[in-house]
Amino acid sequence: MILSLAWKNIWRNKKRSLIIIVATALGLWGSLLSGAIWMGWGESMVDTAINRDLAHIQIHKPGYAQNKEIINYIPDGFRILEETKNLPGVKAVSGRTLVEGMAASPTSTFGVKIVGIVPAQAKTVTDIYKRLIEGEYFTGSGGRNPVVIGRKLADRLGLKLHSKIVLSFQDLDGSLNYAAGKIVGIYKTESGLFDQSNVFMRQADLFRLLNTKPLIHEIAIRAESARIMPQVYAAVKANYPQLAVHTWKELAPEVAYTSTAMEAFTYIFIGIILFALLFGITNTMLMAVIERFRELGVLIAVGMKKGRIFSMILLETILLSITGGVAGIVIGGLSIAYFAHTGIDLSLLASSLETFGVSTTLRPFLPLDMYIALPIMIVITASLSAILPAWKVVHIQPSEAIRMY
Amino acid sequence: MPLIELHDLSKTYNTAAVPVQAVKNVSLQIEKQEFTAIVGPSGSGKTTLLNLIGGLDKPTGGSIFVEGKDIATLKANDLIDFRLHHIGFVFQAYNLIPVFTAKENVEFIMLLQGVSRAKREQRALELLESVGLGDKVNSFPPQLSGGQQQRVAVARALASRPSFVLADEPTANLDSHTAGALLDMMAQLNREYGMTFIFSTHDPRVIKRARRVVTLEDGAVKSDVRQNEGKRET
Numbered sequence: 001m002i003l004s005l006a007w008k009n010i011w012r013n014k015k016r017s018l019i020i021i022v023a024t025a026l027g028l029w030g031s032l033l034s035g036a037i038w039m040g041w042g043e044s045m046v047d048t049a050i051n052r053d054l055a056h057i058q059i060h061k062p063g064y065a066q067n068k069e070i071i072n073y074i075p076d077g078f079r080i081l082e083e084t085k086n087l088p089g090v091k092a093v094s095g096r097t098l099v100e101g102m103a104a105s106p107t108s109t110f111g112v113k114i115v116g117i118v119p120a121q122a123k124t125v126t127d128i129y130k131r132l133i134e135g136e137y138f139t140g141s142g143g144r145n146p147v148v149i150g151r152k153l154a155d156r157l158g159l160k161l162h163s164k165i166v167l168s169f170q171d172l173d174g175s176l177n178y179a180a181g182k183i184v185g186i187y188k189t190e191s192g193l194f195d196q197s198n199v200f201m202r203q204a205d206l207f208r209l210l211n212t213k214p215l216i217h218e219i220a221i222r223a224e225s226a227r228i229m230p231q232v233y234a235a236v237k238a239n240y241p242q243l244a245v246h247t248w249k250e251l252a253p254e255v256a257y258t259s260t261a262m263e264a265f266t267y268i269f270i271g272i273i274l275f276a277l278l279f280g281i282t283n284t285m286l287m288a289v290i291e292r293f294r295e296l297g298v299l300i301a302v303g304m305k306k307g308r309i310f311s312m313i314l315l316e317t318i319l320l321s322i323t324g325g326v327a328g329i330v331i332g333g334l335s336i337a338y339f340a341h342t343g344i345d346l347s348l349l350a351s352s353l354e355t356f357g358v359s360t361t362l363r364p365f366l367p368l369d370m371y372i373a374l375p376i377m378i379v380i381t382a383s384l385s386a387i388l389p390a391w392k393v394v395h396i397q398p399s400e401a402i403r404m405y
Numbered sequence: 406m407p408l409i410e411l412h413d414l415s416k417t418y419n420t421a422a423v424p425v426q427a428v429k430n431v432s433l434q435i436e437k438q439e440f441t442a443i444v445g446p447s448g449s450g451k452t453t454l455l456n457l458i459g460g461l462d463k464p465t466g467g468s469i470f471v472e473g474k475d476i477a478t479l480k481a482n483d484l485i486d487f488r489l490h491h492i493g494f495v496f497q498a499y500n501l502i503p504v505f506t507a508k509e510n511v512e513f514i515m516l517l518q519g520v521s522r523a524k525r526e527q528r529a530l531e532l533l534e535s536v537g538l539g540d541k542v543n544s545f546p547p548q549l550s551g552g553q554q555q556r557v558a559v560a561r562a563l564a565s566r567p568s569f570v571l572a573d574e575p576t577a578n579l580d581s582h583t584a585g586a587l588l589d590m591m592a593q594l595n596r597e598y599g600m601t602f603i604f605s606t607h608d609p610r611v612i613k614r615a616r617r618v619v620t621l622e623d624g625a626v627k628s629d630v631r632q633n634e635g636k637r638e639t
């Protein structure tokens with residue numbers, strides 16, 4: 001009955017209540033959608049980084065990160081590669097042979113990382129093969145030493161598809177080797193930096209050029225899902241205590257940080273909106289109780305205790321705010337779902353976005369916990385807004401209030 | 406033991422520039438089942454006296470005993486509880502919650518008392534029936550006439566099973582015919598259920614229906630007479 005009274009009281013001044021409900025709804029809708037866009041952005045950064053090169057987990061020889069020399073390969077790498085492939089929760093693995101070197105054309109040279117891969121294996125972990133804009137991903141016989149390079153590097157070196165590229169690098173003995181490759185494919189990812197510094201070759205070709213037995217420096221592991229990643233990580237770490245095992249978050253802390261920061265921004269933004277709404281709600285409720293001063297005085301006179309009358313005003317404020325809040329969350333959720341489905345095309349901004357490594361189609365999303373946290377935040381806001389009006393009501397002197405006519 | 410006992414009761418308002426002594430040394434006893442009118446010119450202290458008896462105001466002197474209890478000593482929340490369980494109120498206006506039906510208005514006070522839903526509903530219907538509004542139980546106050554609204558207020562005042570009902574100018578906003586009808590109804594409830602009523606009024610036609618008339622002048626009791634003993638006014 002108290003609940004129904006609170007609900008009915010809200011609709012005594014329809015216009016005034018609707019204004020605050022619509023304001024709440026619009027405020028939340030706006031902040032949810034923009035939050036979802038930021039978080040979609042963050043997520044997209046994470047996804048593209050994972051799909052491009054990071055994968056979920058990587059294994060190296062300890063010290064490789066500090067000293068990327070060819071000699072720092074993973075001891076017994078191929079056995080470990082096979083073993084990790086069969087761990088539960090692992091979707092795919094890819095062994096990479098990494099060599100720091102130079103790429104040269106007749107006109108210029110550039111420092112690059114030469115990545116030796118088994119194409120069929122690499123395809124299961126990263127999606128470079130989907131990013132080819134010219135040529136193909138090691139499909140044809142391709143002649144000797146087929147090479148796939150990024151668009152940016154091709155531009156810098158002034159090379160085209162099927163051009164010859166000269167790679168130079170130190171072999172295991174430390175002597176400088178030169179090798180000519182043929183560009184069979186040119187890829188383009190969202191990251192210009194990645195595109196200009198990663199050159200892909202077949203592992204077999206690289207071993208021949210290095211004149212070495214097969215060796216790998218990096219094992220990239222893809223878990224079946226992001227959720228299961230921590231378990232896989234723990235298992236791999238436990239299995240190979242002698243090796244350096246890292247998640248993508250450790251490998252690219254800036255990407256992980258941006259993604260978390262987006263979530264924090266969203267909460268801050270919603271917090272600001274709610275803070276502004278707090279004043280509107282307080283004002284609405286103050287007007288509502290002042291209008292009903294005599295009636296409330298009568299209720300106190302006939303026996304409604306302070307605690308009860310306080311809760312009645314509190315309940316009324318919460319209902320008012322949560323009505324707008326639910327409306328905002330529903331339209332927010334629906335528009336997020338809509339844009340998540342269609343994607344927001346950012347291609348107009350594409351060239352500047354490349355620097356950030358974000359895909360040009362943004363899919364806004366909001367984590368589930370936000371849909372839980374939000375109603376709680378609204379109820380807290382409403383409770384804060386209710387304090388002043390409820391305090392006024394509790395201090396009504398019934399004899400005075402009733403005398404006011 | 407009298408239902409209500411006032412000893413040397415005084416109330417002085419110090420809010421204005423000059424202190425106003427609204428009630429002066431009033432001593433009065435009211436027994437169960439009395440039907441008492443408090444009368445007097447405007448400003449004579451009727452409302453102040455009723456507010457003191459009803460525990461809506463604190464006296465500045467003297468004491469008020471209701472059923473042997475000194476209500477001036479009760480703490481704020483205990484006083485509200487005391488009002489809820491012992492006193493029925495009817496005010497001149499703004500008695501009812503406009504968004505509740507007549508029935509819900511009557512039920513509400515029982516909800517505050519913690520009466521179960523089924524009992525509340527049943528009693529609300531009975532009371533509305535006995536104030537002659539059996540056909541208006543689902544009407545909202547704005548759909549009712551002034552007289553009908555005051556009847557709902559009387560039903561609400563009775564709903565909590567109080568020791569007595571205080572009504573400050575219950576007929577002030579009514580035409581005299583309607584006022585007479587409301588008073589007749591109250592008199593009937595007084596006779597049939599033995600409910601004690603204390604009401605204030607200006608209206609001579611209302612005064613006629615009382616069985617005890619206490620007249621105030623400048624806050625003091627000027628006269629206290631009994632009338633209509635044993636006879637029925639039409």
Ligand SMILES: Nc1ncnc2c1ncn2[C@@H]1O[C@H](COP(=O)(O)OP(=O)(O)OP(=O)(O)O)[C@@H](O)[C@H]1O
Binds near residue numbers: 419420421426452454
């Ligand atoms: N809150 C107050 N502050 C100061 N003076 C007050 C207050 N309430 C009442 N008074 C004064 O006390 C005196 C008695 O007022 P009260 O309202 O009790 O009279 P009343 O008999 O009910 O009058 P009416 O017939 O007009 O309702 C008046 O002089 C009034 O001005």
Ligand SMILES: [Mg+2]
Binds near residue numbers: 453
């Ligand atoms: Mg008065």
